[in-house]
Amino acid sequence: MKSEENRFEKLTRPEVNKFIEKNVNKSIPDLILKGSPFKHIDIKDIINQIIGKEKAKKKLPHWYKNEKVIYPSKLNLEQTSSEITALHKSKLVSCQTLLDMTGGFGIDSYYFSKKVISLLYTELNSELCRVVKHNIKAFGIDNFEIKNEDSIDFLQKNSQIYNWIYIDPSRRNEKTKVFQLKDSLPNIIEHLEIIERKSERFMLKTSPMYDIDMGYKELKGVKEIHIISVKNEVKELLWIIDWRKQNSKTIKIYNYQTKKRYSYTSIDENEEQLVRIKLTTCCQYLYELDSGIMKSGLNDLIGIRYDLKKLEQHTNLYTSDKKILSIPGKIYKVKSVEPINYKKIKKAIKGYQINLISKNFQLNTDELQKKLKCTIGGKSDYLIFAKTIEGNRVIEATRIVL
Numbered sequence: 001m002k003s004e005e006n007r008f009e010k011l012t013r014p015e016v017n018k019f020i021e022k023n024v025n026k027s028i029p030d031l032i033l034k035g036s037p038f039k040h041i042d043i044k045d046i047i048n049q050i051i052g053k054e055k056a057k058k059k060l061p062h063w064y065k066n067e068k069v070i071y072p073s074k075l076n077l078e079q080t081s082s083e084i085t086a087l088h089k090s091k092l093v094s095c096q097t098l099l100d101m102t103g104g105f106g107i108d109s110y111y112f113s114k115k116v117i118s119l120l121y122t123e124l125n126s127e128l129c130r131v132v133k134h135n136i137k138a139f140g141i142d143n144f145e146i147k148n149e150d151s152i153d154f155l156q157k158n159s160q161i162y163n164w165i166y167i168d169p170s171r172r173n174e175k176t177k178v179f180q181l182k183d184s185l186p187n188i189i190e191h192l193e194i195i196e197r198k199s200e201r202f203m204l205k206t207s208p209m210y211d212i213d214m215g216y217k218e219l220k221g222v223k224e225i226h227i228i229s230v231k232n233e234v235k236e237l238l239w240i241i242d243w244r245k246q247n248s249k250t251i252k253i254y255n256y257q258t259k260k261r262y263s264y265t266s267i268d269e270n271e272e273q274l275v276r277i278k279l280t281t282c283c284q285y286l287y288e289l290d291s292g293i294m295k296s297g298l299n300d301l302i303g304i305r306y307d308l309k310k311l312e313q314h315t316n317l318y319t320s321d322k323k324i325l326s327i328p329g330k331i332y333k334v335k336s337v338e339p340i341n342y343k344k345i346k347k348a349i350k351g352y353q354i355n356l357i358s359k360n361f362q363l364n365t366d367e368l369q370k371k372l373k374c375t376i377g378g379k380s381d382y383l384i385f386a387k388t389i390e391g392n393r394v395i396e397a398t399r400i401v402l
C-alpha cells in the first residue's frame with residue numbers, strides 16, 4: 001500500500017505532469033520506444049496517465065484540471081459516468097447515507113458525496129479502490145468511505161439501511177459489451193430483494209440500449225425514468241425506485257448541451273395515446289425529435305402535444321405549417337417535395353455540398369451518398385429521403401439553426 005502511494009505521488013510530481021501534458025495526443029508507440037525519462041517511473045504508468053488525460057479532457061474536465069489525479073485503466077475510464085450525467089444524478093439526492101455499490105472510478109460517488117452526510121463506495125477491483133482513495137484525498141473530500149469488497153456480500157453481512165443505494169452495473173462480460181440487467185455485474189435481478197431490504201430508495205443506471213418495457217417488467221417501485229442525453233446522444237437511462245410505490249410510467253427526458261444548459265421534456269405514459277397521431281403530406285416545416293424522446297417510445301405523444309402530424313406511421317418525421325421553435329428536436333424549412341428521380345437529383349446537386357437523411361427508406365445515407373456521388377457537408381442544406389403517405393419522396397429542406 002505504501003509503495004502504491006509512493007508510485008502515485010511520483011506520477012503526479014510537477015515535472016512528470018509537465019511531461020505528461022506535453023505528450024497528450026502524441027504517438028503512444030513512439031513514447032514506448034523512447035521509454036521513461038524518469039528514474040523509478042514505469043513508462044506504462046506514464047502512458048496510462050497520458051491516455052487518461054486525453055479521455056478526461058471532455059468527459060471529466062474537473063478531474064482533468066486537477067494535477068494530482070491518477071487515472072485508472074482505459075477500460076475502467078470508459079465505464080465511468082461523465083461529469084454532466086453524474087452531476088444530474090447527484091441533484092436527485094439529499095440525505096444522510098448513500099451506498100454506491102459499484103464505485104468504479106468514483107465519478108458518481110464524488111458528486112453524491114457533495115449531497116449526502118456520508119458516502120460509502122464499494123468496489124471489487126482493488127486497484128480502482130487505491131486510485132480513488134488517492135483522488136479523493138487530492139480533492140480534499142472527507143465524507144467518502146471506501147470498501148474494497150463485493151457489495152452484495154457487504155449488504156448481506158451488514159444491517160444498516162441506507163437512504164439511497166446506487167448501482168451502475170458493469171456492462172462488460174468477458175470483454176464483450178452487454179446491456180441486459182441479467183448479464184451485468186452485479187446481477188441486479190438476482191439481488192433485488194436484498195437491495196430493497198437495505199435501502200429506502202434505489203437509483204439504477206442502465207445502458208441506453210436497455211429496453212424500457214423490459215425494465216418495467218424486471219423492476220418494481222419505478223417512480224421515474226430519466227433519459228439523459230448529452231448533445232442529443234442518449235448516454236444513460238436512470239431508474240428512480242421508491243419501493244413503497246407501484247410502477248409509474250413517468251419519463252423525464254433531459255438533453256444537456258453543457259453542465260448547466262439543457263432541454264427538458266416530461267411525459268406520463270399514463271396519459272396514454274388514446275388518439276393516434278394524424279398522418280399528412282409534408283407541410284412547410286419538418287421536425288426530427290431528439291433522440292431521448294425517440295428512446296422513450298412516446299414520440300407520437302409528444303408530436304400530438306405540439307399539434308404535429310406525421311409523414312407516415314413508421315416514418316419518424318413530424319410536420320406542421322407552423323414554425324414551432326420550442327420543439328425538442330431539429331427543425332427544417334421545407335423547400336420542395338418530389339418523387340425520387342436519382343438522375344435529376346444528381347444533376348441538381350452537382351458541385352454543391354449537401355447533407356443526407358434517410359427515414360424509413362430502403363437506402364441508408366451511406367448508400368445514398370454512393371448512389372448520388374455527392375459531397376456531404378455544409379451547415380443547413382438537406383435532402384431527406386423518406387417514405388410518406390404518398391410513397392417515397394425526396395424532401396429538399398433547410399435546417400433552422402437556433
Ligand SMILES: C[S@@+](CC[C@H](N)C(=O)[O-])C[C@H]1O[C@@H](n2cnc3c(N)ncnc32)[C@H](O)[C@@H]1O
Nearest residue numbers: 080081102104105106107108124150151185186
Ligand atoms: C460501470 S462501473 C461504475 C462506474 C462508476 N459509476 C463511475 O462513475 O466511475 C461498474 C463497477 O462495478 C464494479 N462491480 C461489479 N460488480 C461488483 C460487486 N459485486 N461489488 C462491487 N463492485 C462491483 C466493477 O468492478 C466496476 O468497476
